[in-house]
Amino acid sequence: MLSFIARRSATGLLMLVALSVLIFILLRLAPGDPIDAYINPSSPMSASDLEVLRDRLGLDQPLPVQYLAWLRAALGGDFGYSIQRSGVGVLPLVMERIGPTALLMGTGLAIAIVLGISAGIFSAVRRNTLPDIALSVVSFVGISSPAFLTALLGLYFFSVLLRWAPSGGMQTAGAPFSIADVLAHLVLPACLLSIGHAALIMRYMRASLLEVLNQDYVRTARAKGVREFWVIIKHATRNALLPVITLIGSTVGIAIGGAIFLESVFNWPGMGLLLVNAVGTRDYPVIMGATLVIGICVILVNLLTDIVYAVVDPRIQVS
Amino acid sequence: MTITAPAPTIDPTAGPQTKGPLRRALGRFFENRAARAGLLIVVPILLAVSTYSLWWPFSPNAIDLRAINKGPSAIHWLGSDGVGRDVMARLLQGGRISLLVAVCSVAISIVIGFLVGAVASFGGRLVDGAVMRFVDLAMTLPPVIFLLVLASIAGTGIAPTILVISLLSWPVLSRMVRARLLELRERDFVVAARGMGAGLPHLLFRHGLPNCIDILVVYATLQIANAILLEAGLSFLGLGIAPPEASWGNMLNLARSTVVLEQYPWQWMFPGAVLVLTVLAINFIGDGLRDAFDPRSDLS
Numbered sequence: 001m002l003s004f005i006a007r008r009s010a011t012g013l014l015m016l017v018a019l020s021v022l023i024f025i026l027l028r029l030a031p032g033d034p035i036d037a038y039i040n041p042s043s044p045m046s047a048s049d050l051e052v053l054r055d056r057l058g059l060d061q062p063l064p065v066q067y068l069a070w071l072r073a074a075l076g077g078d079f080g081y082s083i084q085r086s087g088v089g090v091l092p093l094v095m096e097r098i099g100p101t102a103l104l105m106g107t108g109l110a111i112a113i114v115l116g117i118s119a120g121i122f123s124a125v126r127r128n129t130l131p132d133i134a135l136s137v138v139s140f141v142g143i144s145s146p147a148f149l150t151a152l153l154g155l156y157f158f159s160v161l162l163r164w165a166p167s168g169g170m171q172t173a174g175a176p177f178s179i180a181d182v183l184a185h186l187v188l189p190a191c192l193l194s195i196g197h198a199a200l201i202m203r204y205m206r207a208s209l210l211e212v213l214n215q216d217y218v219r220t221a222r223a224k225g226v227r228e229f230w231v232i233i234k235h236a237t238r239n240a241l242l243p244v245i246t247l248i249g250s251t252v253g254i255a256i257g258g259a260i261f262l263e264s265v266f267n268w269p270g271m272g273l274l275l276v277n278a279v280g281t282r283d284y285p286v287i288m289g290a291t292l293v294i295g296i297c298v299i300l301v302n303l304l305t306d307i308v309y310a311v312v313d314p315r316i317q318v319s
Numbered sequence: 320m321t322i323t324a325p326a327p328t329i330d331p332t333a334g335p336q337t338k339g340p341l342r343r344a345l346g347r348f349f350e351n352r353a354a355r356a357g358l359l360i361v362v363p364i365l366l367a368v369s370t371y372s373l374w375w376p377f378s379p380n381a382i383d384l385r386a387i388n389k390g391p392s393a394i395h396w397l398g399s400d401g402v403g404r405d406v407m408a409r410l411l412q413g414g415r416i417s418l419l420v421a422v423c424s425v426a427i428s429i430v431i432g433f434l435v436g437a438v439a440s441f442g443g444r445l446v447d448g449a450v451m452r453f454v455d456l457a458m459t460l461p462p463v464i465f466l467l468v469l470a471s472i473a474g475t476g477i478a479p480t481i482l483v484i485s486l487l488s489w490p491v492l493s494r495m496v497r498a499r500l501l502e503l504r505e506r507d508f509v510v511a512a513r514g515m516g517a518g519l520p521h522l523l524f525r526h527g528l529p530n531c532i533d534i535l536v537v538y539a540t541l542q543i544a545n546a547i548l549l550e551a552g553l554s555f556l557g558l559g560i561a562p563p564e565a566s567w568g569n570m571l572n573l574a575r576s577t578v579v580l581e582q583y584p585w586q587w588m589f590p591g592a593v594l595v596l597t598v599l600a601i602n603f604i605g606d607g608l609r610d611a612f613d614p615r616s617d618l619s
Contacts, residue, residue: 022456103401146552149594295459
C-alpha cells in the first residue's frame with residue numbers, strides 16, 4: 001500500500017513539474033515583456049532600476065535558468081503582481097478566490113453524487129420501465145447541454161421569472177454576513193452545476209449496477225434469503241460503486257470548467273471569474289497563477305482518487 | 320474481350336453475406352433510429368445555414384432602425400436585437416461561422432492527432448514514452464482552462480479560435496490512433512510489407528490510415544459537436560469570435576447583460592436552442608457511426 005502511494009505520488013509530482021514547465025513556456029509565449037509581471041504598477045521604475053531588476057530576476061539568462069529562477073520564486077509564493085490591479089500580488093488574489101470556488105464546486109458535486117448514485121440505483125433496479133426510460137432521456141439532455149446554457153436558463157427561470165433565488169453574487173450587497181444569506185445565493189448555481197455531473201454519474205452507476213446484479217454472489221445472497229433491499233444496498237451497490245469512484249475523480253477537472261461558466265453568469269467571486277476577467281484584460285501573471293493553482297488541485301484530486309480506489313479495491317495494487 | 324456468362328461459384332461466403340464491411344456498416348447505421356433522427360435534424364440545418372443568403376431577405380449585419388429589440392414578428396421571424404439586426408439572419412450566419420470553426424479545427428486536429436499517434440507507435444519505445452507522457456500532460460488540465468489560456472495568447476477572431484480548439488483536441492485522438500497502430504504493427508501483412516522494404520510513409524498511409532478510418536470518422540463526428548460547444552463557450556466568455564461577426568456563442572454572450580436576459584429572451588434562447596439541437600443531433604450520428612463500425616454489433 002505504502003509503496004503504491006509513494007509511486008503514485010512520484011508520478012503526480014512529475015506531472016506537477018511538467019505542468020509548471022508548460023505554464024512557464026506559455027507565459028513566455030504571451031505577448032509583452034515578461035518583466036512587466038514583476039513590477040508593482042503603483043510604483044513605476046526608472047530604466048536603470050529595470051535593468052537591475054532584469055538582472056536580478058535573471059531575465060537575461062537562458063530559458064532553463066529562467067525557469068529555475070521562476071520556479072524558486074513561485075515555490076516561495078511569489079507569482080508576481082497583477083498587471084491590471086495596481087499593487088496586488090497574484091498569490092493573495094488567487095488565494096481569496098479558492099474558498100468560494102471550493103464551496104460552489106463542493107456543494108455542486110455533493111448534490112451530483114447523491115442525486116446521480118440514487119437515481120442510478122433506482123434506474124438499474126427498475127430497468128426498462130417508464131421511469132427508467134424517462135430518467136435516461138433526462139440524463140442524455142443533461143449531459144449534452146453546455147454549462148453556460150443551463151446557467152442562463154436557470155438564471156432566467158428561477159431568478160428572473162419565479163424570483164426564487166437571488167440573481168448573482170455570493171452575498172447581498174451591503175448586508176451583514178450571514179450563513180443563510182450565502183446559502184440562498186449558493187443553492188441555484190450549485191444545483192445547476194450538478195446537473196451535468198449527476199446525469200453522467202447516474203449513467204455510470206446504472207450500467208455498473210446492472211453488471212454487478214448478474215454476478216453469482218448476488219444470486220447467492222438472494223438464495224440465502226437476504227431481503228432484496230439489502231441485496232441491492234449491501235451486496236451489489238458496494239461493488240458497483242468502484243468504477244463510479246474513478247468517474248467522480250475525473251469529474252472534478254470537468255467541474256472546474258463548468259464552474260467557470262456558472263461563476264461568470266452568477267457573478268460568483270471564485271477562481272473561474274478571476275480567470276475569465278484576467279483573460280479578458282490579458283492579465284498574464286494572474287492567468288498563469290490561477291492556472292497553476294487549478295492544475296495543482298486537479299493533480300491532487302486525481303492522486304487522491306487513485307489512492308482511495310486502491311484502498312477500496314486492493315486488486316488495483318497488484319497490476 | 321468477350322463477356323461470358325458468369326460461372327456458378329461455389330464460394331461458401333457467397334450469397335447475401337458478400338456485402339463489404341463498409342456497406343454493412345452503412346446498413347447498420349441507417350437501421351439506428353437515433354442516428355436517422357440526427358441526420359434528419361442536421362441536414363436541414365446544414366442546408367439552411369449554407370444557402371440562407373439566397374432566400375432570407377435580411378443580412379446578418381443589416382440594421383433596421385424601426386425594429387430595435389422587437390420580438391418575433393412576420394417580418395423578423397425570430398425578432399431583432401439591440402441595434403436592429405435580424406436575429407434569424409444572425410442565427411444562420413452564426414451557424415455558418417460555428418460550423419466553419421468546428422469543421423476546420425477538427426480537420427487540423429485529425430492531422431495532428433494521426434501524425435502524433437503514428438510517431439508514437441512507429442517511433443520506438445523512447446519516443447512513444449515521451450510523446451504519451453506529453454499527451455497525458457495535455458489532458459491533465461481541464462480543457463476549458465487550457466482553452467482560456469491559449470485563447471488569451473492567440474486573441475479573438477476566426478483563425479485564432481480554430482487554432483486554439485484544434486490545439487486542444489488532438490490528444491484523445493492520438494491516443495486511440497496509437498493503440499490501433501501498435502496492434503497493426505504486429506500483423507502479418509504489415510510485417511511482410513516491412514520485410515519487403517516498405518518505408519514509413521508507405522506503412523503509415525497505405526496500411527495505417529485505411530485501418531484507422533473508422534476511428535477517424537467517429538472521432539471527427541463527435542469532435543465536431545464538441546468543437547461547436549468549445550467555440551460557443553469561448554465566444555460566450557467574450558473570447559473566440561468577436562462581434563460584429565455572428566456566432567452562436569457570441570449571440571448567447573448578449574444574455575450576460577441583465578436587460579437582454581430578462582426582457583429580450585428571443586435574442587439568446589433561439590441560438591441556445593439551435594446549439595443544443597445541433598450538438599445533440601451530431602452526437603446521435605456519432606454514436607450511430609461508432610456502433611455501426613463496431614464489427615461485434617452484428618453478433619448481438
